[in-house]
Amino acid sequence: xxxxxxxxxxxxxxxxxxxxxxxxxxxxxxxxxxxxxxxxxxxxxxxxxxxxxxxxxxxxxxxxxxxxxxxxxxxxxxxxxxxxxxxxxxxxxxxxxxxxxxxxxxxxxxxxxxxxxxxxxxxxxxxxxxxxxxxxxxxxxxxxxxxxxxxxxxxxxxxxxxxxxxxxxxxxxxxxxxxxxxxxxxxxxxxxxxxxxxxxxxxxxxx
Amino acid sequence: xxxxxxxxxxxxxxxxxxxxxxxxxxxxxxxxxxxxxxxxxxxxxxxxxxxxxxxxxxxxxxxxxxxxxxxxxxxxxxxxxxxxxxxxxxxxxxxxxxxxxxxxxxxxxxxxxxxxxxxxxxxxxxxxxxxxxxxxxxxxxxxxxxxxxxxxxxxxxxxxxxxxxxxxxxxxxxxxxxxxxxxxxxxxxxxxxxxxxxxxxxxxxxxxxxxxxxxxxxxxxxxxxxxxxxxxxxxxxxxxxxxxxxxxxxxxxxxxxxxxxxxxxxxxxxxxxxxxxxxxxxxxxxxxxxx
Numbered sequence: 415x416x417x418x419x420x421x422x423x424x425x426x427x428x429x430x431x432x433x434x435x436x437x438x439x440x441x442x443x444x445x446x447x448x449x450x451x452x453x454x455x456x457x458x459x460x461x462x463x464x465x466x467x468x469x470x471x472x473x474x475x476x477x478x479x480x481x482x483x484x485x486x487x488x489x490x491x492x493x494x495x496x497x498x499x500x501x502x503x504x505x506x507x508x509x510x511x512x513x514x515x516x517x518x519x520x521x522x523x524x525x526x527x528x529x530x531x532x533x534x535x536x537x538x539x540x541x542x543x544x545x546x547x548x549x550x551x552x553x554x555x556x557x558x559x560x561x562x563x564x565x566x567x568x569x570x571x572x573x574x575x576x577x578x579x580x581x582x583x584x585x586x587x588x589x590x591x592x593x594x595x596x597x598x599x600x601x602x603x604x605x606x607x608x609x610x611x612x613x614x615x616x617x618x619x620x621x
Numbered sequence: 622x623x624x625x626x627x628x629x630x631x632x633x634x635x636x637x638x639x640x641x642x643x644x645x646x647x648x649x650x651x652x653x654x655x656x657x658x659x660x661x662x663x664x665x666x667x668x669x670x671x672x673x674x675x676x677x678x679x680x681x682x683x684x685x686x687x688x689x690x691x692x693x694x695x696x697x698x699x700x701x702x703x704x705x706x707x708x709x710x711x712x713x714x715x716x717x718x719x720x721x722x723x724x725x726x727x728x729x730x731x732x733x734x735x736x737x738x739x740x741x742x743x744x745x746x747x748x749x750x751x752x753x754x755x756x757x758x759x760x761x762x763x764x765x766x767x768x769x770x771x772x773x774x775x776x777x778x779x780x781x782x783x784x785x786x787x788x789x790x791x792x793x794x795x796x797x798x799x800x801x802x803x804x805x806x807x808x809x810x811x812x813x814x815x816x817x818x819x820x821x822x823x824x825x826x827x828x829x830x831x832x833x834x835x836x837x838x839x840x841x842x843x844x845x846x847x848x849x850x851x852x853x854x855x856x857x858x859x860x861x862x863x864x865x866x867x868x869x870x871x872x873x874x875x876x877x878x879x880x881x882x883x884x885x886x887x888x889x890x891x892x893x894x895x896x897x898x899x900x901x902x903x904x905x906x907x908x909x910x911x912x
Binding site: 447448450454466468508510558559569576580588589602 | 870
């Protein structure tokens with residue numbers, strides 16, 4: 415075997431991932447600005463309170479479209495299997511960095527799959543509740559009771575999504591060799607064999 | 622505000638104290654005696670004149686209500702309700718609608734923009750539109766359906782209780798102009814006494830359920846009504862019987878947000894400390910050659 419690298423993401427997948435990542439961060443910053451007074455200063459990034467309020471929902475639409483395309487491509491690889499459930503039992507030991515022989519899992523581990531399905535639920539939820547409270551375009555078509563419910567659900571969903579993304583970013587930093595999958599599209603064979611053996615075998619067979 | 626002549630008790634989206642060194646201020650209130658109102662709309666005109674507002678021309682739809690609703694240009698509107706209080710007894714109840722200036726303002730609680738909504742020490746709740754970002758959260762927070770977003774500038778507007786006039790010792794424009802004395806303005810305590818006299822008079826004239834509308838659910842209001850039928854405020858164009866800030870709004874803007882913010886911060890810290898204690902998850906590259 416010549417170069418010990420394995421392709422993991424196409425340029426299109428990477429580009430789309432980073433559109434989602436950039437819009438998510440912009441949404442988190444502009445959303446936090448409206449979430450609690452302690453974060454209002456963050457509204458300066460998008461040009462002050464009013465621009466923050468104007469731009470936030472439009473960025474949300476970009477995220478929704480981009481995420482929908484991404485999710486459709488990744489859905490098949492994110493089905494939770496018996497091997498994943500088995501792998502989950504080792505999670506405390508994995509987190510403690512203890513040497514373990516892990517069940518042979520596919521392209522994603524159960525943590526990644528949980529993140530995926532959380533976002534599949536949360537992002538559309540954020541979108542639809544966002545439509546209900548979107549001033550001045552749509553909010554006037556909804557009753558005040560529905561708007562009150564929507565702002566609460568929007569804030570709760572945003573909190574969960576941010577929590578999930580914090581875990582996602584940390585996992586990528588913690589698991590050495592992961593970030594290049596999304597920056598260069600490849601991982602080392604050792605990384606693939608160790609973290610996603612079933613997927614590695616599948617990719618090796620097809621090459 | 623450059624020349625601040627009223628003390629500020631509360632300021633939207635602000636966690637530190639508001640300017641408030643000037644000591645005790647008398648609570649003010651506007652008392653609207655519905656039994657004296659003739660629906661002439663002089664107060665609406667006075668409001669337009671003083672605040673320099675010119676709403677668009679609407680359509681006559683066969684009722685006296687004009688305009689049909691509050692707008693960013695109409696901060697007070699007369700609501701005409703023809704109700705059959707008892708079978709065969711028709712009453713024409715005319716309520717001047719507008720901001721109630723709650724002691725516990727839902728708009729101020731919901732507003733995310735620092736200083737866009739302030740509550741003066743005298744009880745007036747005022748919007749400072751220069752800080753308004755146009756999110757409409759005040760509308761979601763209000764139990765009385767009062768603030769309106771302007772299509773012109775995307776900012777929220779409502780009755781100021783003529784805070785500019787009150788600051789220099791004048792009464793609000795609507796009070797000044799009311800030809801029947803149905804609207805009076807002064808210290809809240811005095812207005813309650815005045816209302817008691819009016820209620821006694823109404824009771825002596827057969828309105829057994831006459832009373833004062835100063836709902837405790839919002840901590841009382843700085844605009845109060847004398848109602849002939851205080852047991853049924855809904856008769857007056859749906860005046861809420863027991864208004865309060867919606868529990869959904871309290872949950873959304875209450876303790877959950879500081880707790881959630883703390884949770885996000887802790888999640889980041891947990892990651893950092895995990896990394897520096899457990900160390901990174903690394904794959905040994907030499908495995909490559911053994912397999």
